[in-house]
Amino acid sequence: MKNTHQPTVCIHAGSEKVAEHQSVVTPIYPASSFKYREMGNNVYPRYFNTPNQQVIIEKLCQLEGSEAGILTSSGMAAISTTLFALLNEGDHVIFSKEIYGGTFSLVTNEFQKRGIKYNFVEGHEVADFEELIQDNTKLIYFETPSNPLLTILDTKGIVALAKKHQLLTVVDNTFASPINQNPILQGVDVVIHSGTKYLGGHSDLCFGAILSSEKLMQPILKTAKLYGGSLNAMDCYLIERSLKTLSVRVLQQNANATKIANYLNNSSAIKNVYHPSLAEHPRHAIAAEQMNGFGGMLSFELATDDMRAIGDFLETLKIVQVALSLGGIETLICSPAETSHIAMPPEERQKAGITDGLLRLSVGIEHADDLITDLENALKKVRIGALLA
Numbered sequence: 001m002k003n004t005h006q007p008t009v010c011i012h013a014g015s016e017k018v019a020e021h022q023s024v025v026t027p028i029y030p031a032s033s034f035k036y037r038e039m040g041n042n043v044y045p046r047y048f049n050t051p052n053q054q055v056i057i058e059k060l061c062q063l064e065g066s067e068a069g070i071l072t073s074s075g076m077a078a079i080s081t082t083l084f085a086l087l088n089e090g091d092h093v094i095f096s097k098e099i100y101g102g103t104f105s106l107v108t109n110e111f112q113k114r115g116i117k118y119n120f121v122e123g124h125e126v127a128d129f130e131e132l133i134q135d136n137t138k139l140i141y142f143e144t145p146s147n148p149l150l151t152i153l154d155t156k157g158i159v160a161l162a163k164k165h166q167l168l169t170v171v172d173n174t175f176a177s178p179i180n181q182n183p184i185l186q187g188v189d190v191v192i193h194s195g196t197k198y199l200g201g202h203s204d205l206c207f208g209a210i211l212s213s214e215k216l217m218q219p220i221l222k223t224a225k226l227y228g229g230s231l232n233a234m235d236c237y238l239i240e241r242s243l244k245t246l247s248v249r250v251l252q253q254n255a256n257a258t259k260i261a262n263y264l265n266n267s268s269a270i271k272n273v274y275h276p277s278l279a280e281h282p283r284h285a286i287a288a289e290q291m292n293g294f295g296g297m298l299s300f301e302l303a304t305d306d307m308r309a310i311g312d313f314l315e316t317l318k319i320v321q322v323a324l325s326l327g328g329i330e331t332l333i334c335s336p337a338e339t340s341h342i343a344m345p346p347e348e349r350q351k352a353g354i355t356d357g358l359l360r361l362s363v364g365i366e367h368a369d370d371l372i373t374d375l376e377n378a379l380k381k382v383r384i385g386a387l388l389a
């Protein structure tokens, strides 16, 4: 399977075939007990090495260009396991400012009691990261593109900085998916996914993944076995099914999002559109360089701060559903100020560009024109609402 293209890897890599029954799909092995004298190693679900777990890890390793990895029961299990495996008391970590809310809470709630120090980087330049490096800095952790403003960080630049100072790098690659971006191929040490999003892709699974070198996976696997965030064979089977269509789904989501971003960018009812495909995106050139596709996530601001009008807009949408989470085949919209960033003080939110009128769209695989018509109908309604208010 090596040297084939991503759509082929999605379908075939790692997938076991049972010659005896001529099955073209992997059988489900629900066993939590395996004969150890025959197997030579101890196979057990919490050791992350059952057949159904292995199939998916093989696919993800080939998709991301990593040597090894494990599958976890959620994205947060992947994040907490990785950080607590690699960090010791007294270590210091640099985090990009715009990271997933759960990761932010993990850092701000759990690090102090373990004696781990940290900083969040205010700016987006490599130099802003460099400024925060201390003698005890061990690791740089970042997300690109970020949530919800699709900020792009220069992966190669940060990797070069980290290597110069002998620091580890960890990237949460959830927003891009392995189809659009492969940070390990750009020198990053560990890639994390919330598989709940694009990898699962149907808004019906919760899992995560950690991908890295054989060497770095050793301490991570050791911690993972003790924290116990493993997955069962049934979920693994569904994940394998999902991964077979990962490439087709994401390519369609990329195309739809780019078309919608262009439409919104030309609409007088919209103030700002955030999508790396747009030439006016401040980091469009870096995105074009380091990504294979610009992704299915975009954000935009209605040209009003009237919360009633924004509420009307959301309620008028018929195809686009007002719901949390992202990465599924159905298009979802949410207000970060009302959901993911509700705990942030309003002034801080404003300063970060997460205004009350900002809306985040997770673009699905419906026909792009139907999605645009749906948005347009709702925009017309808002304009009337704004005039009457």
Ligand SMILES: *Cc1c(COP(=O)(O)O)cnc(C)c1O
Pocket (backbone or CB within 6 Å): 074, 075, 076, 077, 100, 102, 143, 147, 172, 174, 175, 193, 194, 195, 196, 197, 206, 207, 208
């Ligand atoms: C959702 C998400 C997570 C957390 O994943 P869970 O599967 O919900 O635990 C982490 N990072 C990013 C970027 C996410 O979107």
